[in-house]
Structure formats: structure tokens, C-alpha cells
Amino acid sequence: MRIAFFSGDITRSGGTENVSIMIANELAQDNAYEISFISLFEEKPEPFFAIDRRIRREALYPQVTHGIQHYFDTVARLKRAVARLGAQVVIDIDGILDMYALPLKRRGVKVISWEHFNYLQNPLVPYRKFTRKWAAHSANAIVTLTNADRQLYRNHLNVRCPIIVIPNPMHLPEPAPAYDPKSTTIISSGRLTYQKGFDMLVDAAATVLPKHPDWQWLILGEGEDRPMLEEEIAKAGIGNQLVLKGRVADMDAYYRKAAFFVLSSRFEGLPMVLLEAKAYQLPIVSFDCLTGPAEIVQNQVNGLLVKDGDIPALASAVESLIQDSAKRERFSSHTLDDASRFDMASIIGQWKTLLAGLR
Structure with a gap:
């Protein structure tokens, strides 16, 4: 055929x-x-x-x-x-x-x-x-x-x-990743477009990152919203911590070094980036937007789902994982519980x- x-x-x-x-x-x-x-x-x-x-x-x-x-x-x-x-x-x-x-x-x-x-x-x-x-x-x-x-x-x-x-x-990476509870790197990934809600992510990061100067948040991806996001990051004064990395060739290396993954999308189908994060045994924080995240993330088991579009709730969830390495490890240990579905x-x-x- x-x-x-x-x-x-x-x-x-x-x-x-x-x-x-x-x-x-x-x-x-x-x-x-x-x-x-x-x-x-x-x-x-x-x-x-x-x-x-x-x-x-x-x-x-x-x-x-x-x-x-x-x-x-x-x-x-x-x-x-x-x-x-x-x-x-x-x-x-x-x-x-x-x-x-x-x-x-x-x-x-x-x-x-x-x-x-x-x-x-x-x-x-x-x-x-x-x-x-x-x-x-x-x-x-x-x-x-x-x-x-x-x-x-x-x-x-x-x-x-x-x-x-x-x-x-969901493609399981080889060799199998080993989760690092000491990591101080958050990652997000996707095209820099309205759908992915990175403008809301900047607002959440502006609340959290200044209180945790040893943490860094990387956004992997490129798109038409870059100039707007650069301006918002500069206004918030968090350019040293929230970094737009653009298109990166070696996604594997970033996933292996991350503490957890954050999705701020306004809407999705079934987001590949969450399946990738899950495959690398990363805890996930995500807006519970219509279709997608709730089928991948078990709230309070392998990640945190927050009300769709609720920026303060997103910031609070991110901060809760920054402050609790034991919770991050526990979430990581349950990421593959339902892997057979994918x-x-x-x-x-x-x-x-x-x-x-x-x-």
C-alpha cells in the first residue's frame, strides 16, 4: 500500500x-x-x-x-x-x-x-x-x-x-534515564505561538523565579512570538533565569538534566511534549486544558494539573515542586505506571x- x-x-x-x-x-x-x-x-x-x-x-x-x-x-x-x-x-x-x-x-x-x-x-x-x-x-x-x-x-x-x-x-529513550532530584532546571518545549501559552508561563515564572535564584527555566522551541516573549521576560527582569533556547538539536540532553516539565498551553490534542517528558520520567506541571494533559498526567501521582488558564495556580504548583525534592522523586517514580497505553x-x-x- x-x-x-x-x-x-x-x-x-x-x-x-x-x-x-x-x-x-x-x-x-x-x-x-x-x-x-x-x-x-x-x-x-x-x-x-x-x-x-x-x-x-x-x-x-x-x-x-x-x-x-x-x-x-x-x-x-x-x-x-x-x-x-x-x-x-x-x-x-x-x-x-x-x-x-x-x-x-x-x-x-x-x-x-x-x-x-x-x-x-x-x-x-x-x-x-x-x-x-x-x-x-x-x-x-x-x-x-x-x-x-x-x-x-x-x-x-x-x-x-x-x-x-x-x-x-511514547518513545522510551535508551539508555533509560536516571532521574536527578538535585537538578535545578525546569524545562518547557514547543513552538513559540499563542496556542502554547508561553506568555502566561512568563507571568508565572516572574512570580516564582526571583525567590529561587539558583533555579533556571529553559524554553526549547522557536516561533513568531519570540520578540513579544523576549520583551516580557526583559520587563520582568528574569532574563538570567528564564531562557529562550530556540530550536535545540539534542533534546535528549535537556530532558535528562531537568527537574520537571511545565506545559502552559491554551489548548492541545494529546501533547507530544508531555509524552516525551513522561518517557524521561519527569514530573509534570500542566494547565488542565481541554483534551490531552489529563490523559497523560495523574494529578498528585506523577504531576500536578491546575485549572486551565489559572496563572497563580500554575506558579504555586511550580513552586511546590521547587521546594520539595521528595515530591519530585515520588512523582518521577510513577511516570511510567500507565506507559502501555502509549x-x-x-x-x-x-x-x-x-x-x-x-x-
Whole structure:
């Protein structure tokens, strides 16, 4: 079976790109599948996450292009790319891409809409609501990351296709990490965008860090909000402690040296960064935003969930872990209690079952 994963830009360093590449790489190891990536464009010469050498990559445009402004041309370019690759199935790794892929069904191509946010969120593009309705009516399947999101689809739309829940996988690092209770480093990770709520994180850090001058908080990632965040950090006078590290090549080293992980997102699907933190046996502090964190973090067992958007509560939770190394160790010891739910072999098996049903 020839499968094309369709992306906005597969060279990005976000969680969507990370999990898509993980799934594609696993499928590529099976000779029953021929895998490729098609992007609207590729801003970087090489992807941030390593792609299996057997996987082909194509970009519809040679430069950054907003496809909606060239809608019919984008659909035509996608049709030609799919034909060149001989793809029988297109997996849209962002639901907004359904608008370009669903017209391919007229040519016998199967289309899977893979939802990485949640149904109630429409980040950046208001017409995402339209594409979700179109996918519910016309896609061959919709994949959500959580049962809660599947129910949201069923509650709000007249869904005519199967909705399959397949969570993101958790990759256990080798060698196994050894948690360091003496670490004084907090990490957060993600694109510097409105969704990730780093502006709220700065406010929380401004409350906590000055009281603990020996602690440092690192934000790993890059994005359009960097100038605003730099300004806010400077205003708070915490530039020596709260550091924007940008895109880092060796995430493994940062996870292994951290005391705990903090997520400040306004909304998520099932955040890969929390699964990564969990895999490295890090305690987690997170906003309990709709869908995602509560399926990964057991409150007061392996981390702390605080009310969505409550900045003082986030600051208080962070400070409680700074002050209590025994609690950090206890949380770390329970991070892998439910690891089997996110086992890669199980999740790939679910994807293969879905693909087999499309034959």
C-alpha cells in the first residue's frame, strides 16, 4: 500500500511533525507499505526530526506559500504529486489540509483526516470549522487522539465516516534515564505561538523565579512570538533565569538534566511534549486544558494539573515542586505506571488495522 502523509511543512519542529514522522518511520519498516511525505512547502532544507531514508519527500511549492490564496492551484499540484507517487491513501496530518485532499477522492484516493488539536479549537484559520464538516461527511476516516475529542465530533456533527481514536505514541529513550532530584532546571518545549501559552508561563515564572535564584527555566522551541516573549521576560527582569533556547538539536540532553516539565498551553490534542517528558520520567506541571494533559498526567501521582488558564495556580504548583525534592522523586517514580497505553507497537497495530480496512 502506498501512503502519502500530507503536511503544511514537515521540516518544522512541532509535536504534529514529530508524531507524524514517528508513525511514518515505523510503517516504512514494513515492506507492505511505501511511505512518502508531501508538504505545501519546506522552509528548512532538512527536517528537524529524522525521516527514514526509505521515505520520499515532495513539496508543492518551492517557497513559503499560503495554499488558500492559491486554492485551485494547490489542489492541482497535490493531485499531480499524488499521481507521481502513486499514493492510494493520503493522511492529512492537519485537518485544515482536508480542503486540498478531499477533492482527490474523485480519483479513487482514500483520505484520512488526522485531528491533532481538538474539535472546539480553530487555531489561526476560521475555515477549519468548514473543513471538519467536510471531513465528517466525505473523509474515509477521522483519527482523533482522545475519546473526549471523538465524542465532541459526534456531538457537533453528523459524522458519516468512522472516527478512530489512536493516541500519540511514547518513545522510551535508551539508555533509560536516571532521574536527578538535585537538578535545578525546569524545562518547557514547543513552538513559540499563542496556542502554547508561553506568555502566561512568563507571568508565572516572574512570580516564582526571583525567590529561587539558583533555579533556571529553559524554553526549547522557536516561533513568531519570540520578540513579544523576549520583551516580557526583559520587563520582568528574569532574563538570567528564564531562557529562550530556540530550536535545540539534542533534546535528549535537556530532558535528562531537568527537574520537571511545565506545559502552559491554551489548548492541545494529546501533547507530544508531555509524552516525551513522561518517557524521561519527569514530573509534570500542566494547565488542565481541554483534551490531552489529563490523559497523560495523574494529578498528585506523577504531576500536578491546575485549572486551565489559572496563572497563580500554575506558579504555586511550580513552586511546590521547587521546594520539595521528595515530591519530585515520588512523582518521577510513577511516570511510567500507565506507559502501555502509549506503546508504539500497539499504536502502529491500530494504524495498520485502519489502513487495512481501506483496501
